[in-house]
Amino acid sequence: MNIAVIGTGYVGLISGICFAEKGNHVICVDQDINKITALQNLVSPIYEPGIEAFMERNVQAGRLAFSSNLIQAVQDSELVIIAVGTPSLPSGEANLQYIEQVAAEVGRAMNGQKIVATKSTVPVGTNEKIREIIAQQTEQPFDIVSIPEFLREGSAIQDTLHPDRIVIGLDNRELEAVLVELHSSFTDQIFVTDIRSAEMIKYASNAFLATKISFINEISNICEKVGADVTEVAIGMGKDPRIGPSFLNAGIGYGGSCFPKDTKALIQIAGNVNYEFQLLKSVVEVNKAQRYKVIEKLKESLGQLNNTVIGIWGLSFKPNTDDVREAPSLEIVEALISLGARLKLYDPVAMDKFRERFDHPAIEWCGNALAAAANADAVCLLTDWQEFKELQLSQLIYLMEQPILIDGRNVYTKEQIEGAGLHYYSVGRPESTPAYRPQVRI
Numbered sequence: 240m241n242i243a244v245i246g247t248g249y250v251g252l253i254s255g256i257c258f259a260e261k262g263n264h265v266i267c268v269d270q271d272i273n274k275i276t277a278l279q280n281l282v283s284p285i286y287e288p289g290i291e292a293f294m295e296r297n298v299q300a301g302r303l304a305f306s307s308n309l310i311q312a313v314q315d316s317e318l319v320i321i322a323v324g325t326p327s328l329p330s331g332e333a334n335l336q337y338i339e340q341v342a343a344e345v346g347r348a349m350n351g352q353k354i355v356a357t358k359s360t361v362p363v364g365t366n367e368k369i370r371e372i373i374a375q376q377t378e379q380p381f382d383i384v385s386i387p388e389f390l391r392e393g394s395a396i397q398d399t400l401h402p403d404r405i406v407i408g409l410d411n412r413e414l415e416a417v418l419v420e421l422h423s424s425f426t427d428q429i430f431v432t433d434i435r436s437a438e439m440i441k442y443a444s445n446a447f448l449a450t451k452i453s454f455i456n457e458i459s460n461i462c463e464k465v466g467a468d469v470t471e472v473a474i475g476m477g478k479d480p481r482i483g484p485s486f487l488n489a490g491i492g493y494g495g496s497c498f499p500k501d502t503k504a505l506i507q508i509a510g511n512v513n514y515e516f517q518l519l520k521s522v523v524e525v526n527k528a529q530r531y532k533v534i535e536k537l538k539e540s541l542g543q544l545n546n547t548v549i550g551i552w553g554l555s556f557k558p559n560t561d562d563v564r565e566a567p568s569l570e571i572v573e574a575l576i577s578l579g580a581r582l583k584l585y586d587p588v589a590m591d592k593f594r595e596r597f598d599h600p601a602i603e604w605c606g607n608a609l610a611a612a613a614n615a616d617a618v619c620l621l622t623d624w625q626e627f628k629e630l631q632l633s634q635l636i637y638l639m640e641q642p643i644l645i646d647g648r649n650v651y652t653k654e655q656i657e658g659a660g661l662h663y664y665s666v667g668r669p670e671s672t673p674a675y676r677p678q679v680r681i
């Protein structure tokens with residue numbers, strides 16, 4: 240099939256590449272000329288493991304191209320996929336300005352029958368709005384479908400090539416066969432439903448996963464007080480197939496471009512029909528508070544933070560991505576600086592993206608994890624990158640001013656900590672080392 244994908248962010252670019260990988264002819268469009276130029280030179284604007292090899296293979300096979308010419312791309316395609324951003328407005332509601340702009344541009348470009356599919360996460364009823372906007376611009380026949388995207392950053396290509404399920408929302412049953420056929424090379428778990436339900440499935444799924452995380456984080460806070468171990472609790476809970484083992488990792492809470500934005504948007508979607516989504520409001524509040532646990536633990540171990548030196552391991556909101564949108568690190572770094580700490584920051588790939596968002600004279604940018612720990616009074620691990628898990632922790636005692644490690648993602652085992660000579664604090668697990676008596680820097 241000939242496909243145009245509008246928006247070459249995480250979703251548009253990865254979907255475009257994966258549809259091409261399955262033999263379709265795809266043209267990916269973006270209004271950002273710099274992105275398009277980079278892509279035409281086979282340079283990915285996002286960090287995603289394996290992406291450049293997939294891009295190169297499909298471009299060389301003549302199945303994938305990049306352009307800023309939306310009109311041409313739409314005219315050459317039977318299926319137009321909208322994958323532009325839907326960021327939060329200050330109210331928490333989804334900002335639909337990019338969606339509406341693209342719908343109008345697609346409408347003006349139409350030269351014959353098209354299917355217009357929305358992959359962006361949009362509030363219930365948005366696809367109907369898209370239909371109206373397109374219809375105002377063209378007399379050409381077209382159909383609207385909702386195909387929400389469930390990929391995760393860091394494993395986006397594998398998630399797209401091997402999804403757990405694909406949801407297709409449509410109101411013209413004649414399209415079912417062609418859309419199921421298009422997606423059947425990815426999975427046989429294809430659920431066809433109506434458009435409004437498809438839109439809601441996306442928000443409900445993200446809200447449920449966020450709820451699991453806030454739930455286990457609250458359990459971890461109680462575990463700390465009663466002497467239980469949240470990792471053991473999560474394993475025991477997860478053995479019940481009704482609960483499942485995934486998304487029960489306690490830590491400093493969820494970040495990223497999706498959970499924070501989509502939970503707030505769903506609260507607003509409910510509010511717009513006079514429904515107060517109490518449970519989800521609590522999930523958001525719990526998540527906000529959880530980030531500060533790291534700072535509480537630092538205060539517990541160091542007393543006060545003014546004039547201390549703190550090493551930070553990990554800035555991206557999760558491993559295997561350079562995305563720092565709504566990363567817990569942003570709030571934690573700002574809070575530590577406001578408390579008078581000097582910081583030594585290291586992340587394997589996200590330092591440039593972080594620095595574009597936040598920089599300060601109190602920050603020293605470090606080339607590796609050990610450099611960030613050198614002469615520090617404490618190190619805080621904020622992202623569970625594999626390279627941090629593989630560090631020889633016994634080196635820290637020789638490097639650090641005070642041997643304190645705060646593990647915000649529970650990555651280290653008892654065996655790794657034992658014998659390392661550190662004072663180790665994690666989340667919801669009994670402390671495996673004695674509490675530290677701070678030395679105050681003059």
Ligand SMILES: NC(=O)c1ccc[n+]([C@@H]2O[C@H](COP(=O)([O-])OP(=O)(O)OC[C@H]3O[C@@H](n4cnc5c(N)ncnc54)[C@H](O)[C@@H]3O)[C@@H](O)[C@H]2O)c1
Pocket residue numbers: 245246247248249250251268269270271274322323324325337340341358359360361388389390391392496497
């Ligand atoms: N990032 C994820 O992991 C993920 C996963 C599932 C769903 N989603 C949803 O998918 C949507 C896109 O997310 P993203 O992270 O890929 O966004 P993004 O911000 O990374 O990319 C959006 C792209 O759209 C482009 N764009 C905006 N207006 C345009 C226009 N008029 N014409 C052409 N291009 C235009 C921007 O330049 C940008 O490159 C959002 O609704 C998001 O909630 C994201």
Ligand SMILES: O=c1ccn([C@@H]2O[C@H](COP(=O)(O)OP(=O)(O)O[C@H]3O[C@H](CO)[C@@H](O)[C@H](O)[C@H]3O)[C@@H](O)[C@H]2O)c(=O)[nH]1
Pocket residue numbers: 360388389390391392393445448452485486487488489490491492493494495496497498501556557
């Ligand atoms: O047990 C867990 C699992 C995740 N997280 C955190 O939750 C956030 C989100 O993680 P993840 O879901 O893996 O990443 P995303 O790329 O944001 O993907 C989510 O958001 C996407 C955008 O909507 C959806 O498509 C995906 O299905 C959904 O998992 C990260 O900060 C993680 O550190 C935890 O704290 N504990």
